[in-house]
Amino acid sequence: MANAISPPNLFDKVALKYPIHRAFDVTIFVLLISLLVYRLLNLSNHGFAWLLALLCESCFTFIWVLTLSTKWNPVEYKTYPERLSQKAQELPPVDIFVTTADPVLEPPILTVNTVISLLAVEYPVDKLACYVSDDGCSSITYYSLVEASKFARLWVPFCKKYNIQSRAPFRYFSSELSLTSNCNSLEFQQEYKKMKDEYEDLACKIESVAVEKSSEWDLSGDFAVFSNIERKNHPAIIKVIWENKTGLSDVLPHLVYISREKRPNHPHHYKAGAMNVLTRVSGLISNAPFMLNVDCDMFVNNPETFRHAMCLLLGSKNERESGFVQYPQYFYDGLKDDPFGNQFVILQKYILSGVAGIQGPYYEGTGCFHRRNVIYGSCPDDIGDQAKNLTPLYGDLADKEQLKIFGNSKEFIRSAAYALQGKTNMSPKDLPNLIEAAHQVACCGYEHGTSWGAEVGWQYGSTVEDNLTGLMIHARGWRSVLCTPDPHAFLGCAPSQGPISMTQQKRWATAKSGGNLRKPVVTFSSTTADDHDNHSLSQHWQPPPPLSTSQQLKPTKNLPPTVDLFFPSADQNRPTLPRRSVIIPGHSTLLSRLF
Numbered sequence: 001m002a003n004a005i006s007p008p009n010l011f012d013k014v015a016l017k018y019p020i021h022r023a024f025d026v027t028i029f030v031l032l033i034s035l036l037v038y039r040l041l042n043l044s045n046h047g048f049a050w051l052l053a054l055l056c057e058s059c060f061t062f063i064w065v066l067t068l069s070t071k072w073n074p075v076e077y078k079t080y081p082e083r084l085s086q087k088a089q090e091l092p093p094v095d096i097f098v099t100t101a102d103p104v105l106e107p108p109i110l111t112v113n114t115v116i117s118l119l120a121v122e123y124p125v126d127k128l129a130c131y132v133s134d135d136g137c138s139s140i141t142y143y144s145l146v147e148a149s150k151f152a153r154l155w156v157p158f159c160k161k162y163n164i165q166s167r168a169p170f171r172y173f174s175s176e177l178s179l180t181s182n183c184n185s186l187e188f189q190q191e192y193k194k195m196k197d198e199y200e201d202l203a204c205k206i207e208s209v210a211v212e213k214s215s216e217w218d219l220s221g222d223f224a225v226f227s228n229i230e231r232k233n234h235p236a237i238i239k240v241i242w243e244n245k246t247g248l249s250d251v252l253p254h255l256v257y258i259s260r261e262k263r264p265n266h267p268h269h270y271k272a273g274a275m276n277v278l279t280r281v282s283g284l285i286s287n288a289p290f291m292l293n294v295d296c297d298m299f300v301n302n303p304e305t306f307r308h309a310m311c312l313l314l315g316s317k318n319e320r321e322s323g324f325v326q327y328p329q330y331f332y333d334g335l336k337d338d339p340f341g342n343q344f345v346i347l348q349k350y351i352l353s354g355v356a357g358i359q360g361p362y363y364e365g366t367g368c369f370h371r372r373n374v375i376y377g378s379c380p381d382d383i384g385d386q387a388k389n390l391t392p393l394y395g396d397l398a399d400k401e402q403l404k405i406f407g408n409s410k411e412f413i414r415s416a417a418y419a420l421q422g423k424t425n426m427s428p429k430d431l432p433n434l435i436e437a438a439h440q441v442a443c444c445g446y447e448h449g450t451s452w453g454a455e456v457g458w459q460y461g462s463t464v465e466d467n468l469t470g471l472m473i474h475a476r477g478w479r480s481v482l483c484t485p486d487p488h489a490f491l492g493c494a495p496s497q498g499p500i501s502m503t504q505q506k507r508w509a510t511a512k513s514g515g516n517l518r519k520p521v522v523t524f525s526s527t528t529a530d531d532h533d534n535h536s537l538s539q540h541w542q543p544p545p546p547l548s549t550s551q552q553l554k555p556t557k558n559l560p561p562t563v564d565l566f567f568p569s570a571d572q573n574r575p576t577l578p579r580r581s582v583i584i585p586g587h588s589t590l591l592s593r594l595f
């Protein structure tokens with residue numbers, strides 16, 4: 001009898017070797033210990049200064065040992081997307097979330113390029129749905145997305161036909177590669193020229209509405225909902241820009257615009273609040289078991305990105321191994337020699353691959369595929385009681401408890417139950433009929449008294465929601481996986497000026513230390529890697545108790561006056577398009593503007 005052939009691995013975990021670095025690290029460790037011993041032995045012969053030096057050096061040694069232990073066993077994952085068809089007959093659905101918040105600081109052409117690159121990935125279109133959250137409630141952003149969807153209907157088939165690598169149009173048309181790659185056939189040349197003209201038209205349309213005064217806008221018909229709207233005081237606006245009605249034969253996935261309700265005196269919780277609304281609205285509409293979130297300034301640079309992620313999400317023996325898959329943040333057009341350290345080279349190359357060898361990379365806020373049930377607060381099945389205490393979803397939940405956790409929408413609770421049971425799809429839905437339920441879960445009072453932001457969803461209480469959310473997931477026992485395909489999966493804009501970088505770094509540092517010091521516990525963690533046992537010091541974090549109702553309803557503090565931080569791309573030598581100028585986005589950090 002022939003043996004059943006088991007499907008091949010979808011990925012391999014490979015230990016990275018940096019022998020010279022290790023030799024240096026060990027030498028420094030021995031020197032530091034010798035120094036501490038020398039200080040201790042001679043302490044009685046010296047005064048206070050000697051004691052102070054000993055304390056400082058001990059502190060430094062401690063931090064250094066923590067860093068060393070973090071990067072001691074670096075690993076990388078090699079993924080094999082070409083084997084996916086042998087493992088899974090059908091690829092699972094993925095919901096895509098893009099966040100934008102300000103049409104001035106984050107020009108719509110930037111968001112549009114990110115969205116178009118996401119719509120054009122190599123993945124079955126009927127398995128994708130793209131949701132754009134606009135915290136700026138801008139008719140310009142909405143208009144730009146509507147126009148972008150028209151362009152995408154031509155662009156996506158073009159990319160797939162010629163296997164275009166760079167699918168963010170501004171990047172493709174500004175790169176010399178586009179002219180030399182692919183075939184030089186007459187047909188390609190003609191289609192290339194047509195696409196370039198179409199993109200220039202799109203960019204010009206968006207550019208021209210962006211400079212128009214809002215008072216000159218004709219907000220009628222489809223745009224009427226934006227008339228008399230105040231950015232921080234408006235009802236929820238949800239619009240289906242494109243509905244994929246015909247499944248695989250359609251060229252585009254669903255594209256939905258969402259501007260959640262905002263009211264004065266209701267905290268909106270920045271990006272975390274927007275992500276939670278996206279999670280709920282998408283739960284009602286497509287309820288995909290996996291969710292990708294991307295900042296509006298991070299376009300897809302590798303069309304196989306989704307398939308690489310699926311190798312790690314579907315290929316692990318136990319779901320627990322891959323609670324989320326994180327792609328490192330890489331940036332395009334960095335300054336020569338990276339004088340401000342904005343490319344995070346050391347972090348990406350050594351620290352991140354080191355952490356990947358322990359419990360997995362931390363969540364970076366963008367370029368990350370989460371399991372929906374993980375975001376809903378579940379724990380891995382085989383985890384002990386400690387982690388079970390961290391989830392509200394343990395045991396059989398009565399209806400009343402479910403309402404308390406997920407809020408007062410029966411439709412959403414039904415969809416959450418599906419997601420938590422691991423079912424992929426509810427019955428097919430008619431999008432326009434769901435919009436009423438979607439408005440309910442996007443209103444600002446919906447989360448009142450629920451577990452959103454505390455035990456469920458993206459975590460509130462910090463401007464670096466990614467840090468808190470990632471730690472919560474790890475604390476519940478999930479591990480994460482780092483995915484580093486070649487070429488890089490996503491590319492974003494990095495600040496190109498010193499002061500902007502410093503503001504961003506300051507915000508991250510203060511928010512991260514503030515958040516982590518809420519209840520840090522340094523413990524010994526033990527993880528078993530495939531090839532070796534790996535014991536290391538790592539920082540564990542326990543989530544804060546949920547905010548009380550009165551805390552949740554505290555009005556937001558008055559924000560300081562804002563300054564305009566938008567600036568052009570770092571690369572001044574970039575070839576520009578011949579006929580008209582196409583805006584090439586620069587980096588902005590909104591949160592830096594606020595703190």
Ligand SMILES: O=c1ccn([C@@H]2O[C@H](COP(=O)(O)OP(=O)(O)O[C@H]3O[C@H](CO)[C@@H](O)[C@H](O)[C@H]3O)[C@@H](O)[C@H]2O)c(=O)[nH]1
Nearest residue numbers: 099100101135270271274295296364365366464589590591
């Ligand atoms: O009220 C807000 C504020 C921000 N955002 C969006 O959040 C994202 C990140 O904000 P940004 O100001 O660009 O922060 P950065 O410092 O550039 O972003 C890094 O740091 C953030 C906080 O740690 C992470 O969320 C990001 O993913 C990470 O790229 C952007 O898409 C914004 O549009 C909102 O949707 N609503």
Ligand SMILES: [Mn+2]
Nearest residue numbers: 295297588589
């Ligand atoms: Mn940003």
